[in-house]
Amino acid sequence: MTGTAGSGKSLLTSKIYDYYTQNSAFAAVLNLDPGVENIPYTCDIDVRDYVDIVSIMKKYDLGPNGALIMTSDLIASKIDEIRNEVERVNPDYLLVDTPGQIELFAYRSSGKFIVENLTAEEKMSIFLFDGSLITTPINFVSIALLATSIKLRLNLPTINVITKTDIITTKLKDIIQWSSSLRSLENAIAKEADGETYALTTNILRGLNFSGFAQGLIPISNVTGYGMVNLEGALSRILNLGEEVED
Numbered sequence: 001m002t003g004t005a006g007s008g009k010s011l012l013t014s015k016i017y018d019y020y021t022q023n024s025a026f027a028a029v030l031n032l033d034p035g036v037e038n039i040p041y042t043c044d045i046d047v048r049d050y051v052d053i054v055s056i057m058k059k060y061d062l063g064p065n066g067a068l069i070m071t072s073d074l075i076a077s078k079i080d081e082i083r084n085e086v087e088r089v090n091p092d093y094l095l096v097d098t099p100g101q102i103e104l105f106a107y108r109s110s111g112k113f114i115v116e117n118l119t120a121e122e123k124m125s126i127f128l129f130d131g132s133l134i135t136t137p138i139n140f141v142s143i144a145l146l147a148t149s150i151k152l153r154l155n156l157p158t159i160n161v162i163t164k165t166d167i168i169t170t171k172l173k174d175i176i177q178w179s180s181s182l183r184s185l186e187n188a189i190a191k192e193a194d195g196e197t198y199a200l201t202t203n204i205l206r207g208l209n210f211s212g213f214a215q216g217l218i219p220i221s222n223v224t225g226y227g228m229v230n231l232e233g234a235l236s237r238i239l240n241l242g243e244e245v246e247d
């Protein structure tokens with residue numbers, strides 16, 4: 001799971017875990033967030049067993065951000081042990097919940113190293129657009145740019161979802177409208193911005209190949225379960241090459 005802090009990565013992890021478990025597939029969860037306090041699932045493998053952020057803060061006199069940076073590099077150094085644990089559990093699906101602060105995972109070499117070395121099996125990323133953040137067309141494009149940047153960094157096939165659709169009911173209509181065609185998004189941007197901002201935003205859009213990208217956006221709610229069926233279908237098309245999970 002990738003996405004901005006608070007976009008719903010941990011909650012979605014628990015929902016996908018429940019889905020696989022209910023369909024008799026063997027799923028397990030790896031928590032890669034060393035700073036998380038409460039997680040909405042039971043961890044099979046937990047980096048907090050390997051690194052202790054509070055003692056790192058004390059030992060090296062670091063604030064939370066410095067300690068998080070240090071722990072992400074420390075986690076990479078424990079990759080053999082983590083991989084052994086994954087192999088011991090040996091699930092059909094390993095769900096990997098990444099740190100709240102995605103830049104720690106996506107842009108430091110340790111994150112890419114973990115992606116590459118965790119397992120040789122097929123991998124993919126689910127990028128979460130936080131529904132409560134994409135309230136304007138410019139924010140929408142900004143987060144699409146982040147999604148693209150993270151895809152570029154991790155080099156994984158990616159499914160893009162919009163979370164929290166349960167709390168953005170009216171705005172969701174706008175978002176669906178913006179993503180329906182490049183022209184409609186450009187029109188929405190023109191209403192909000194002009195001059196340099198308009199030129200920059202529309203140039204980014206063209207560079208992102210936005211139309212192809214937007215077609216695959218899946219609106220979901222981790223709270224009501226809305227759209228989960230579509231997400232599960234997209235997951236199985238990529239991971240099982242169209243096979244449904246066994247029941």
Ligand SMILES: Nc1nc2c(ncn2[C@@H]2O[C@H](COP(=O)(O)OP(=O)(O)O)[C@@H](O)[C@H]2O)c(=O)[nH]1
Pocket residue numbers: 003004005006007008009010011012100163164165166167220221222223
């Ligand atoms: N209403 C609503 N809240 C959500 C949804 N997904 C996550 N949340 C809430 O958003 C907050 C952040 O979610 P979390 O899973 O911890 O985000 P993370 O930082 O990306 O792991 C929590 O309070 C969740 O309960 C959703 O689809 N709808």
Ligand SMILES: [Mg+2]
Pocket residue numbers: 009010011033036097098099100
């Ligand atoms: Mg989280």
